[in-house]
Amino acid sequence: MSKYLVNLKINNMPIAVEEGTTILEAAKKLNFRVPTLCNHPDLTVAGNCRVCVVEVKGARLLAAACATPVSEGMEVFTNSEKVRVSRKHIVELLLSEHNADCTKCFKNGHCELQDLASEYRIGDHVFLDLVKPESKIQDISSPSIVKDDSKCIRCQRCVRTCTELQGVSALAVINKGDHQKISTFLNKPLHEVVCTNCGQCINRCPTGALTERNYIEEVWNAIYNPSKFVVVQTAPATRIALGEDLGIQVGERVTGKMVAALKKLGFNKVLDTDFTADLTIMEEGTELLTRLKRALVDKDETVVLPMMTSCSPGWIKFQEHMYPELLDNLSTCKSPQQMFGAVAKTYYADKINIKAQDMIVVSIMPCVAKKFECERPEMRDSGYQDVDYVLTTRELAMMIKQAGIDFDKLEDEHYDSILGESTGAAVIFGATGGVMEAALRTAYEIVTGREVPFTNLNIKPVRGMEGIKEASIKIKNVKPEWSFLEGVELNVAIAHGLANARALMEKVKKGEAAYHFIEIMGCPGGCLGGGGQPIPTSPEIRKKRAEAIYSEDAEMTIRKSHENPEVAEIYSEFLGEPLGHKSHDLLHTHYKPRKRY
Amino acid sequence: MENNLKKVDIIFEIDDKCTPLDVVVKTLKRPADEIILDLIDSGLKGRGGAGFPTGLKWKFARNEDSDVKYVICNADEGEPGTFKDREILDRVPEKIFTGMAICGYVVGAKEGYIYLRGEYNFLLKPLTKKLEEYNLFLKKNNIDFNIYLKSGSGAYVCGEESALFESMEGKRGEPRNKPPYPTVAGYNSKPTVINNVETLVYTTMICRIGPEKFRELGTKDSRGSKVFSVSGDTPVPGIYELELGMPLHEFVNEFGDGDVKAVQVGGASGHCVPRKKFNDTIIGFEGIPTGGSMMIFNSSRSMYNVLHDYLEFFAEESCGQCTPCRVGCQQLLKGIEAVKKGERSPAYLDDLKKLTGTMKIAAKCGLGQSVGNPFNSIIDNFREEIIY
Numbered sequence: 013m014s015k016y017l018v019n020l021k022i023n024n025m026p027i028a029v030e031e032g033t034t035i036l037e038a039a040k041k042l043n044f045r046v047p048t049l050c051n052h053p054d055l056t057v058a059g060n061c062r063v064c065v066v067e068v069k070g071a072r073l074l075a076a077a078c079a080t081p082v083s084e085g086m087e088v089f090t091n092s093e094k095v096r097v098s099r100k101h102i103v104e105l106l107l108s109e110h111n112a113d114c115t116k117c118f119k120n121g122h123c124e125l126q127d128l129a130s131e132y133r134i135g136d137h138v139f140l141d142l143v144k145p146e147s148k149i150q151d152i153s154s155p156s157i158v159k160d161d162s163k164c165i166r167c168q169r170c171v172r173t174c175t176e177l178q179g180v181s182a183l184a185v186i187n188k189g190d191h192q193k194i195s196t197f198l199n200k201p202l203h204e205v206v207c208t209n210c211g212q213c214i215n216r217c218p219t220g221a222l223t224e225r226n227y228i229e230e231v232w233n234a235i236y237n238p239s240k241f242v243v244v245q246t247a248p249a250t251r252i253a254l255g256e257d258l259g260i261q262v263g264e265r266v267t268g269k270m271v272a273a274l275k276k277l278g279f280n281k282v283l284d285t286d287f288t289a290d291l292t293i294m295e296e297g298t299e300l301l302t303r304l305k306r307a308l309v310d311k312d313e314t315v316v317l318p319m320m321t322s323c324s325p326g327w328i329k330f331q332e333h334m335y336p337e338l339l340d341n342l343s344t345c346k347s348p349q350q351m352f353g354a355v356a357k358t359y360y361a362d363k364i365n366i367k368a369q370d371m372i373v374v375s376i377m378p379c380v381a382k383k384f385e386c387e388r389p390e391m392r393d394s395g396y397q398d399v400d401y402v403l404t405t406r407e408l409a410m411m412i413k414q415a416g417i418d419f420d421k422l423e424d425e426h427y428d429s430i431l432g433e434s435t436g437a438a439v440i441f442g443a444t445g446g447v448m449e450a451a452l453r454t455a456y457e458i459v460t461g462r463e464v465p466f467t468n469l470n471i472k473p474v475r476g477m478e479g480i481k482e483a484s485i486k487i488k489n490v491k492p493e494w495s496f497l498e499g500v501e502l503n504v505a506i507a508h509g510l511a512n513a514r515a516l517m518e519k520v521k522k523g524e525a526a527y528h529f530i531e532i533m534g535c536p537g538g539c540l541g542g543g544g545q546p547i548p549t550s551p552e553i554r555k556k557r558a559e560a561i562y563s564e565d566a567e568m569t570i571r572k573s574h575e576n577p578e579v580a581e582i583y584s585e586f587l588g589e590p591l592g593h594k595s596h597d598l599l600h601t602h603y604k605p606r607k608r609y
Numbered sequence: 610m611e612n613n614l615k616k617v618d619i620i621f622e623i624d625d626k627c628t629p630l631d632v633v634v635k636t637l638k639r640p641a642d643e644i645i646l647d648l649i650d651s652g653l654k655g656r657g658g659a660g661f662p663t664g665l666k667w668k669f670a671r672n673e674d675s676d677v678k679y680v681i682c683n684a685d686e687g688e689p690g691t692f693k694d695r696e697i698l699d700r701v702p703e704k705i706f707t708g709m710a711i712c713g714y715v716v717g718a719k720e721g722y723i724y725l726r727g728e729y730n731f732l733l734k735p736l737t738k739k740l741e742e743y744n745l746f747l748k749k750n751n752i753d754f755n756i757y758l759k760s761g762s763g764a765y766v767c768g769e770e771s772a773l774f775e776s777m778e779g780k781r782g783e784p785r786n787k788p789p790y791p792t793v794a795g796y797n798s799k800p801t802v803i804n805n806v807e808t809l810v811y812t813t814m815i816c817r818i819g820p821e822k823f824r825e826l827g828t829k830d831s832r833g834s835k836v837f838s839v840s841g842d843t844p845v846p847g848i849y850e851l852e853l854g855m856p857l858h859e860f861v862n863e864f865g866d867g868d869v870k871a872v873q874v875g876g877a878s879g880h881c882v883p884r885k886k887f888n889d890t891i892i893g894f895e896g897i898p899t900g901g902s903m904m905i906f907n908s909s910r911s912m913y914n915v916l917h918d919y920l921e922f923f924a925e926e927s928c929g930q931c932t933p934c935r936v937g938c939q940q941l942l943k944g945i946e947a948v949k950k951g952e953r954s955p956a957y958l959d960d961l962k963k964l965t966g967t968m969k970i971a972a973k974c975g976l977g978q979s980v981g982n983p984f985n986s987i988i989d990n991f992r993e994e995i996i997y
Contacts, residue, residue, distance in 0.1 A: 059786040060930040065971045073978070074970045079786035094970065098933075101967040105936035138960060140943045140953075142936065166929065185781060185929070188764060190939050192929025 020086040035066055035088055036077040044090050047099070047128055049106075049218050050167035051078040053550040054536065055176060061167050062102050063128065067092045074098055103128050108139040110219065111148060111162035118158075119220035122547060125165060126219075147193075153201030155225055155387050156209035156380040156543075161193055164221035170194060170213035177536055179511035180330065182207035194221075197609050206333045206608055208510065210326035210534045211380030211543020224380045224544060227401045228411055234372040234401070235278040242372045243360075244279040245352045245431075246270060248286055249378040249442030249539035250405045252560035256546035256553075257409030258419040263556030265564055268424020273412050274376075275425060281364075284427045285375065286434030288351040289441045289450070291582070292323065293573035295599055296345045296447075297455040298590035300529055301494075309496045316340040318505075318520065318527040321447050323347045325385035326534030326543070328603060330510050335517050336605030341530075344600040348441065349375050349382055350391050352431070353398025354598040359586045360431055368396055375402045378442070378542030381534065390601045404544025433578040436469075436564070436571035443561045444508035444538035445474035445481060448531040452485065452504070454574045459487060459494040469571055475562070477537060477555065479512040480505065482527075504529045509536040614859045615852040617826060617834040619814050620807065621700055629703035629813055630743075633710050634750055636816045641671065641715040648812060651820035652832030657683060657768075657805035658875060658900030659975065663812060666802055669792035670716040673800035678718035680709045681777075681796060681803040685726045685761050685768040688876035689922060690902030693836040694806040696848045698725075698732055701810065706743045706756055708809030711816060712802050713754040721756040722796070724773055727763035765926035769974045770795070770803045772928065783928045784974035807836055807901070828854035831893030841873075841905035842866050854895070858887040860903065868907040871990070876902035877919040878979040881912075883990040912991035916945060919983045927976060934977025937968045941984055945995055955996045958988055 017028040022039050029038045034057075039046050050061035059079030066077045069087035074095065077088075089095060107129060114120050147161040166185075171194060174183040182205050186195045196205040214222045234242050251267040260266060274282040300319050306312040322328060322343045331338060346354065352375070357368040375382060379402075385391065386399035403411070412419055426432070437453055440446030449471045456464045464471060464485070473483040485502045505527045507516045513532045519525040535541045537554035540561060570576060587594045636644065648664030655661045670678060682705055686694040697705065709721040723740075725732060737758060744755050759777055761767050767776045771785035774796045795801025804812075811833065815823050823833045831853035840846050843864045851860075861869050871883050874890075874897045882890050882897065890896055906915065920942035929935045944961045947953040965981030972978045988995060 057786065058930075060932070060973065062932050062971050062973065072970070076786065076973070081788065097963070098967040098971045101964055102932050102971065105932050105940065105964075108940065109936050139936075139940045139964075140947060142939055142943065165932075166935065168930070188766070188929045189923075189925045189927040189935065190929075191925075192927075192935060 018082045020082050022088045035080050046077045055172040066090045067095050100132050103132050106165050109142040111143045117220040118223045124218035153203035156383040158223050163219045169216040173212045173216045177509050179514040208326040208329045209381040209384040215549045231401050240372045241280050241366045243281040244374045245283050245285045246376045248439045250376050252557050253545045263560045265560050269422040272422040272425040281428045283431040284434050285348045286438035287431050288348040289438035290573035290576040290579045292348050293450050293454050294590045296343050297451050318530045320530045324534040326381035327532045332606040339603045346601045351599050354393045357394035373399045376408045377402050378405050378539045378545045380543040393598050430578050435576050436568035437573040439564045442539045443558045445506045448474045453572045459490050480507045503527045506531045508533040508538050614863050617850045629707040632817045633707045636711050637714050647820045651815045651823045656807035660894050667715050670800050670802045675800050677799045679796045679801040680712045680718045680721040682723040684806050687765040687768045690876045690904045692838045693901045702739050704810040704813045708812040710754045723758050725760050727761040766928040783930045826852050830895040838901045839864050839903050842907035843905045854893040857890040870908045871906045873904040875899035880982050881986040912994040916987045923980050931973040933968045933972040
């Protein structure tokens with residue numbers, strides 16, 4: 013259905029836009045900025061903060077620009093006296109119920125309300141302070157997320173994120189009027205509810221009401237402690253986003269600068285989670301092939317298919333709460349972060365002659381759920397907590413600023429070896445579909461002895477930002493030992509964002525999905541859109557980050573996990589073979605059902 | 610003193626020769642457009658308080674192209690000082706049902722819902738019984754319309770039509786963005802006519818007595834009569850159906866206790882009229898409209914306490930989603946407390962009045978938009994009572 017054009021005027025300038033366009037969008041086209049708070053490109057329209065009110069000629073009421081569609085002949089004024097007075101009032105009202113202790117706030121300098129307050133030059137409060145003393149007690153129960161109700165402006169971006177994007181609904185509005193607030197089931201601490209720690213709410217909170225638990229001081233203390241050997245690992249998606257918080261444009265890769273900065277910060281070794289991403293492919297790919305063999309050859313009815321990836325800790329906790337009956341579908345592989353920790357404090361510590369108890373493993377992750385993951389009791393197979401601290405991409409940017417490093421001027425440096433070598437297959441773990449693509453590149457080649465039949469190894473059908481993607485690969489001319497796979501059509505599916513994951517799980521539960529392998533990432537876009545990535549986020553930003561990831565892959569000399577020489581080395585020197593005894597002890601884990609309330 | 614106050618008996622009148630059942634059967638034989646014209650001719654405006662022309666509302670819904678449409682009776686009577694719908698629901702429910710069935714026929718809806726205020730749960734049982742009988746009657750007469758009852762849960766804001774839809778859909782009762790309006794996308798996002806209890810009864814009665822008879826009552830802008838809930842300092846509190854357009858002084862002469870200082874017209878969200886303005890205040894859409902609440906205050910009442918009570922009510926009953934209403938109501942309440950205690954200067958009241966100006970044009974729904982009515986009318990007329 014083609015849409016017809018609507019003619020209107022904004023600040024006396026004529027414009028024609030498609031029917032259904034909001035005043036806000038139309039104003040943007042004319043380069044009139046209308047401030048917003050509750051509006052977000054990833055979420056449905058709420059129209060509740062009212063900061064975007066504009067005057068429409070002839071109308072009794074001001075219109076919320078974000079929620080009002082244009083109409084023929086409309087005359088809009090975005091900065092009339094009425095608009096200015098009202099908008100200033102609204103900002104003043106928001107500030108009156110906001111704990112405006114800005115200098116002490118983790119979001120200081122990154123707060124949308126602060127920006128508006130300074131734009132409107134709000135000095136002394138006109139209105140009375142309404143911040144309730146009890147609201148200043150932060151919820152620090154979660155190892156990932158800190159919730160501070162005294163900073164909340166009730167825009168409900170977090171609620172919409174948790175419900176619409178993630179299908180979790182851990183956060184909701186409770187009470188009304190002066191007691192209205194954003195809370196959890198029965199007002200319980202975040203750690204005791206279905207929250208998956210994905211941190212998508214943090215990415216969309218305009219103020220400091222939702223922030224990550226930060227471990228910057230702990231990490232500095234470890235670095236300064238002469239008796240500790242501090243190694244740092246960096247996740248695939250950090251290298252394509254870190255620059256955003258350090259004055260570099262979206263979509264620019266900063267891998268070499270990031271490594272250089274980490275060395276300057278004083279980490280003893282700068283290593284790469286990409287290495288264990290490759291290791292994950294070896295283990296997970298083998299696990300998949302083993303499951304297929306047991307199902308197809310041995311007719312073992314205890315084998316559970318489809319197998320599902322287990323790299324994303326938000327997804328894992330989601331599954332433990334929402335689909336405990338499908339826990340056996342999850343790959344037993346630990347995530348790359350945790351494989352790294354377990355290998356670092358055993359194999360690597362031995363190699364460099366450092367005692368495991370003297371080693372501190374720090375992760376730089378695009379994720380806040382990783383903070384929860386590293387504290388899981390299952391993640392201590394080295395005999396110690398395998399990963400000690402997890403910092404988000406944002407926290408690393410803060411440390412770099414604190415250290416006075418001029419990031420932009422850094423010369424590229426290389427990761428240390430060993431545990432620093434990686435492949436293009438590993439780096440694409442950072443984008444939705446990446447784990448699937450990496451697994452297919454390796455598994456197909458193991459089975460057939462040939463590369464996957466896609467130009468330049470780029471398995472396009474599993475890429476892109478569609479919520480749920482499906483693909484099939486026909487396996488032909490296999491090696492003799494894989495003859496049971498001859499002619500098999502391998503069906504895979506990929507979902508990102510937990511609302512999409514839920515939709516896919518419903519299909520699996522109903523038996524409507526004949527998949528062999530499913531990749532799920534908890535966050536929209538995969539790790540590149542993770543809860544620990546630079547703020548803001550939007551479909552556009554995530555698209556640019558994805559492009560950066562795939563260009564990094566394309567430039568790598570080695571692009572298949574099984575060709576990573578350091579991976580071959582660790583198997584020959586230490587692990588033996590994928591799914592072997594040592595792998596079982598260090599690289600695999602189990603899951604536990606969790607209640608929904 | 611001479612008194613022209615005209616008491617009317619339309620709403621509660623019972624005529625055994627022409628029952629609501631007779632009206633529905635007879636009316637549904639007429640062309641729908643003709644019924645709409647009658648309603649427009651009658652000049653009937655919504656009796657919930659906002660006063661939208663009923664015939665137009667039905668016409669808009671009729672013109673919408675949709676297989677599914679709804680008729681909803683807003684029986685979430687929550688305005689402080691209003692208790693007339695409760696009486697109508699109790700005494701003449703068949704007249705409400707008939708209004709809904711006629712509306713269903715006119716707009717092309719097959720389902721009607723009565724959204725009953727949570728506190729009126731004592732009416733659920735008798736209403737359910739009468740509704741069963743009525744639905745059976747419609748069925749027997751081959752009228753394809755069925756009415757259901759839904760109970761609210763006690764939130765004032767759910768009387769706001771779009772919040773009411775949200776509540777009916779099982780969601781948190783929060784007003785929606787408009788447009789779209791209910792006649793385009795209401796309950797379940799389908800075209801919906803939502804009318805107040807009393808309005809629906811008048812549609813039944815206009816279909817029975819004809820628009821001309823209805824028009825004879827009232828004034829040019831306020832046709833017909835209206836049921837008033839009279840409370841406060843009056844020797845005769847209760848429900849009265851009166852002709853619209855009366856001067857307030859006539860009302861006070863009839864219902865006051867001889868010492869009337871002010872009348873709050875239209876409930877907590879309405880306007881406070883002081884004695885000096887009784888003579889030139891008309892009760893109607895040309896003067897001060899009301900959903901029916903008339904609260905009479907005599908000289909023993911503190912207007913500070915009156916305003917304080919209202920503001921406490923709004924601060925609590927704001928749904929909390931939009932900034933002007935959620936925070937504005939609290940600021941007004943705490944603000945008059947601060948002035949009373951001397952923590953803020955009397956001039957702060959003027960800052961607050963300006964704030965009500967923003968609330969009036971920037972709040973998302975009628976709740977926040979109307980808090981300025983009682984605030985400004987009480988501050989303007991009784992400023993000294995607020996300060997000292």
